Amino acid sequence: MKIQQSVLFDAPGPKAQRRILATNVLGTILFLGAAAFVLKGLNDQGQLEAELWRPFLTADVWQFTILPGLMNTFKAAAAAIVTSVIFGLMFGVGRLATNRAVRWLCGIVVEFFRAVPVLLMMIFFWLLLGRLQVVEPADTPFFAVVLALTLYNGSVIAELVRSGVYGLPKGQREAGMAIGMTRGQSLRNIELPQALVAMLPSLISQFVVILKDSALGSIITYSELLRGMQIYGSAGPILQALTVAAVLFIIVNFALSWVAQKLSGLLSSRTSGKTRPVSVPTLVAKV
Amino acid sequence: MDSLSEYFQSYLTALETYDVVAALWVNIQLTFWAGLCSLVLGTILALMRISPVPSFRWAGTAYVNIFRNTPLTIIMVFCILVAIFQLQLNLSSDFNFNFFLWAIIGLSVYHAAFVCEAIRSGVNTVPLGQAEAARAIGLSFLPAARLVILPQAFRGAVAPLGNTLIALTKNTTVATVASVAEAAGLMKTMIEFRPDVIMAIFATFALGFVIIVIPIGLLTTWLSNKLAVAR
Numbered sequence: 001m002k003i004q005q006s007v008l009f010d011a012p013g014p015k016a017q018r019r020i021l022a023t024n025v026l027g028t029i030l031f032l033g034a035a036a037f038v039l040k041g042l043n044d045q046g047q048l049e050a051e052l053w054r055p056f057l058t059a060d061v062w063q064f065t066i067l068p069g070l071m072n073t074f075k076a077a078a079a080a081i082v083t084s085v086i087f088g089l090m091f092g093v094g095r096l097a098t099n100r101a102v103r104w105l106c107g108i109v110v111e112f113f114r115a116v117p118v119l120l121m122m123i124f125f126w127l128l129l130g131r132l133q134v135v136e137p138a139d140t141p142f143f144a145v146v147l148a149l150t151l152y153n154g155s156v157i158a159e160l161v162r163s164g165v166y167g168l169p170k171g172q173r174e175a176g177m178a179i180g181m182t183r184g185q186s187l188r189n190i191e192l193p194q195a196l197v198a199m200l201p202s203l204i205s206q207f208v209v210i211l212k213d214s215a216l217g218s219i220i221t222y223s224e225l226l227r228g229m230q231i232y233g234s235a236g237p238i239l240q241a242l243t244v245a246a247v248l249f250i251i252v253n254f255a256l257s258w259v260a261q262k263l264s265g266l267l268s269s270r271t272s273g274k275t276r277p278v279s280v281p282t283l284v285a286k287v
Numbered sequence: 288m289d290s291l292s293e294y295f296q297s298y299l300t301a302l303e304t305y306d307v308v309a310a311l312w313v314n315i316q317l318t319f320w321a322g323l324c325s326l327v328l329g330t331i332l333a334l335m336r337i338s339p340v341p342s343f344r345w346a347g348t349a350y351v352n353i354f355r356n357t358p359l360t361i362i363m364v365f366c367i368l369v370a371i372f373q374l375q376l377n378l379s380s381d382f383n384f385n386f387f388l389w390a391i392i393g394l395s396v397y398h399a400a401f402v403c404e405a406i407r408s409g410v411n412t413v414p415l416g417q418a419e420a421a422r423a424i425g426l427s428f429l430p431a432a433r434l435v436i437l438p439q440a441f442r443g444a445v446a447p448l449g450n451t452l453i454a455l456t457k458n459t460t461v462a463t464v465a466s467v468a469e470a471a472g473l474m475k476t477m478i479e480f481r482p483d484v485i486m487a488i489f490a491t492f493a494l495g496f497v498i499i500v501i502p503i504g505l506l507t508t509w510l511s512n513k514l515a516v517a518r
Contacts, residue, residue, distance in 0.1 A: 012339065016339075020339050020340055023340045024342050024343075027340055027342035027343050031342060031346050041374075042374075045373075047374075112493070112497065115457075115493075115496055115500040116457075116493045116497065117458070117460040117471065117496060118457070119460040119461060119471050120460055120470070120471050120474060120489075120492055120493065120496065123471060123474060123475050123478075124474070124485075124489040127475070127479070127482070127485065128489075131485065212356070212357075212358040213358070214358075215358035215359075215360040215361060218360060218364075219360065219463065226358065226364065230364060230368070233368070238369055238373055239369045239373060239374075242364060242369060245361055246357045246358075246361050246365075249356060249357055249358055249361065250352075250356040250357055253356035254356055257356070
C-alpha cells in the first residue's frame with residue numbers, strides 16, 4: 001500500500017498540497033453530509049429514538065437473544081470449519097495423487113461443489129434430512145448448514161492445498177527426487193508440510209467466509225444470530241436488531257482477518273511457499 | 288427397471304409443472320444488473336482507495352471493510368425488512384419489481400467491496416515505471432489513472448473480477464429472502480410439492496448453475512490470458 005501511494009502520485013509540492021487539502025476538506029464535507037442526510041432521514045422516521053436502541057444494552061436481550069444466537073452461529077461455523085478442513089485435506093491430496101482415476105474423481109467432486117450455490121445445497125439437505133429422518137427433527141437445520149458449508153468450503157480448501165503445493169518452488173521436489181525419494185514421499189514429507197504452513201493465512205480467510213455463510217442458515221430456520229435478531233426485531237426495532245447483528249459479525253470477522261494477516265508475516269520464514277492470502281486461481285471464487 | 292422409468296416419468300411431470308429455466312433466467316438477470324452496478328461502484332471505490340486525498344481513502348477503506356465482513360444475508364434482509372417494509376423506500380409501484388430492484392441493490396452493495404479489492408489487486412500488477420512515466424509527461428492523478436493505470440489494472444484484474452462475477456452468480460440465490468422468484472426459491476417449492484423426486488430436482492438446479500458458472504470461469508480465464516499485459 002505504501003509503495004502504491006508513491007507510485008500514483010509524487011511527493012506533493014506546495015501547490016499540490018493545497019489542492020489535496022482543499023479536496024480533502026470537500027470530501028470530508030461530502031461524506032459527513034451524506035451521513036447527516038441518512039441520519040436525518042432515519043431520525044424523521046423516528047428510527048433513532050433511544051428506546052428502540054436501549055434494549056440492546058440490557059442483559060435480557062443479550063442473555064436470551066444475542067448470546068444464544070451467537071453460540072449457535074459459532075457452533076455451526078466451528079463444526080463446519082473442522083469438517084471442511086478434513087474434507088479439503090482429503091480431496092486436496094486426492095487431486096495430487098499419482099493415480100489418475102483418483103485425481104479425476106476428486107477433481108470432479110471439487111469443481112462440482114464449488115459451482116453450486118451454498119444456499120441451494122442448504123435447502124436441499126434441510127428438506128432431504130427432514131424426509132429421511134436420520135437426525136433429530138430439531139437438529140435438521142444444524143446438520144443441513146454444516147453439510148452445505150462443508151461441501152463448498154471443503155472444496156475451496158482442497159483447491160488451497162493443491163495451489164499451495166503448486167506454489168512451492170520447483171527445487172523443493174527436485175531436491176526430494178535427488179536424494180532418492182519417490183514422488184509420493186516427496187509430496188508427503190517435503191511439499192505438503194510447507195504447503196500447509198503457507199496456506200494457513202488463506203485458510204483463516206476461508207473461515208471468515210464460513211462464518212458469514214452460516215447466516216444463510218436463517219433461511220432454513222436454523223436459530224443463529226441473524227434469525228434470532230430478525231425474530232426479536234419483528235416486534236418493532238428491526239433496523240436496530242439487524243444493525244447490531246451486522247456489527248457483531250463485522251467485529252468477529254475483522255478479528256479473524258487480523259489474525260490471518262499477522263500469521264502470514266510470522267509464517268513466511270517457515271516455508272518456501274507464499275503466505276500472503278490469495279484467492280484460488282481457478283474457476284470459482286472464495287467470496 | 289420399471290421403478291426407474293416410473294421415477295423418470297414423475298420427474299418429467301414435475302418439470303412440466305414448474306418452469307426451471309425461467310427461474311434460472313431471473314438469476315442471470317440479477318447477475319447482469321448487479322454485476323454492472325457493482326463494477327461501477329467498485330471502480331469508484333478503488334479510485335478512492337488509491338487517491339492522494341485522505342478522506343476519500345478513508346471512506347473507501349471503511350466501505351470495503353464494513354461490507355466485506357457483513358453476511359450478504361443480513362444485507363438482503365435489511366433491504367427488505369428495513370428499506371421496504373419499515374422505511375417504505377419504494378423504487379417502483381410494481382410490488383414484485385420493487386423487490387427485484389432492492390435485491391439488485393443489496394447484491395451490488397455487497398459485491399462492490401470485492402470488485403474494489405479485485406481492481407486494487409489489478410493496480411498492483413502495474414509496474415512502477417508506468418506511473419512514473421505518466422507523471423514524467425505531466426499527468427496528474429485523475430488523467431494518469433484514467434489513461435495509464437486503470438486500463439492496465441483492468442487487464443490485470445480480469446481473473447479476480449471473474450472470480451467475483453462467479454461468486455455473484457451463485458449469491459443471486461440469496462435474493463430468495465427478498466421473495467424474488469429465482470432458482471433457490473423454486474427448488475424449495477418444487478421439493479415441497481414433489482418430494483418423491485427430490486434427488487432429481489436438486490440435480491437439475493445444481494446442473495443449471497454448473498452450466499452457467501463453468502462458461503464464465505472458462506471465459507474469464509481465457510480473457511485474462513489474452514488481455515494480460517506482456518511484461
